[in-house]
Amino acid sequence: MIPGSFAYHRPKSVAEAVAMLADLGADARPLAGGHSLIPMMKLRLAAPEHLVDLGRIKELKGIRADGADIVIGAMTTQHELIGDATLAAKLPILRETALVIADPQVRYVGTLGGNVANGDPGNDMPAVMLCLGAVYQIAGKGGERRMAARDFYEGAYMTALEAGEMMTAIRIPAPPAGHGFAYEKLKRKVGDYATAAAAVIVTMSGGRVATCSIGLTNVAETPLWAEEAAKIVAGSGLDAATVAKAVAAAEAITSPASDNRGPAAYRKKMAGVMVARALARAKSRAA
Amino acid sequence: MAKVQVTMTVNGKSVDGLVEPRTLLIHFLREQLNLTGPHIGCDTSHCGACTVDLDNRSVKSCTMFAVQADGAEVLTIEGMAAPDGTLHALQEGFREMHGLQCGYCTPGMILRGYRLLKENPNPSEDEIRFGIAGNLCRCTGYQNIVKAIQYAAAKLSGTPVKEAAE
16 A cells, blocks of 8 residues: 655754644644554545654653653653653553553554544543643644643544644653552454553552542543543542442443444443453552 | 655665655565565554564564655664574574464564564563564464574573474
8 A cells, every 4th residue: 555645854853843834734744653644644544745754853752850740752652651760660551551552563663742642532642641631742833832631632533733733742740659550451452442441540548549530542532531430439448339430420421433342332331341440450559 | 756865774785765755664675675575464554574673673664654764774584694694593493493384474573573582582471472462473373483482582592492393
């Protein structure tokens, strides 16, 4: 399969990339790892006239602590997330999630920025970002703006990213030391998108949930932040009756499509199962 | 569309060529460099038959434009054996342990095994299976592929190699 023709651009800096994207307008797409965009181009479902390759922009790479936040350059690959010591210590849910994305070859090239900016409801990182309360740093011709991940997703492949803009970094407030975490993903095989998946971060105090946040993957047109379900478990010891209520609240906000991963009713139930499992595993890991 | 000049090091040799921006790396390797070891299997970044090593990463060359590899160091199956023809330990392992039947997936499996062993010279069986999860084989059931990589790991680390597959 051969993609349609396009002109190729290789900026060396964010400023240069943003100027190019602004000049070229809606006919241009930024190219990150390309592991969503290139398959779409090969199928001719995408046919941009210009590709702006972000692969040589050094300032888009790397993971650093900035006060209480962890800042991850948009072009940081899944493979780099898996191997990073700062993340292993402070944000281990990212490693756990990256390890269930695609396969080794794709993880060497696929980027965090591409995963969260593409707006594909099947991507795993967006729900984790909603769970964590991440903020996206977005560059445009007018400068940089910041937007909460929880406000970013509008529909399948529809995000708040405007033509001419690009994501430069993902800023994540580090959860407190001793937090529990889990990303539970049900998939048919390695490399598959989730039938349903849930991200959970909890802090525990005296055997009870002090704080909780829950994100859901691939059970709606956008990733979901299950705010009500998280409120239900707060203050509880995660007893069976409370978990059942939270699961029901999480299922209630889903609207999965029936597809070859299963009928909608099944995928809704699996979202609940993933929430229950993720809550249990997160609790078991919390100090 | 205007062609673009690309230069890269492939199997230790500097090569260059003119490509359309839309030329995929696998097509550049196979059709312009006549390196037909990397195979096109699924053409949808699932099967791993097109896997090559690029700047110390295993990549699916069907899902990368040749222009993205400009300046890169690329290793394909053609570059695995020594110049005198002595097989690389992985190639020897696939032969000794019957790690292939039709052979279509083998170049990708070997290149993936190469990077896996660079990063983890003594992998467990589970780590090997997880590490080759992006490479599909429709003949062997993977059993002897795992053994072939174990054979290579043992040989490369200088420990005695276990008996060959039945």
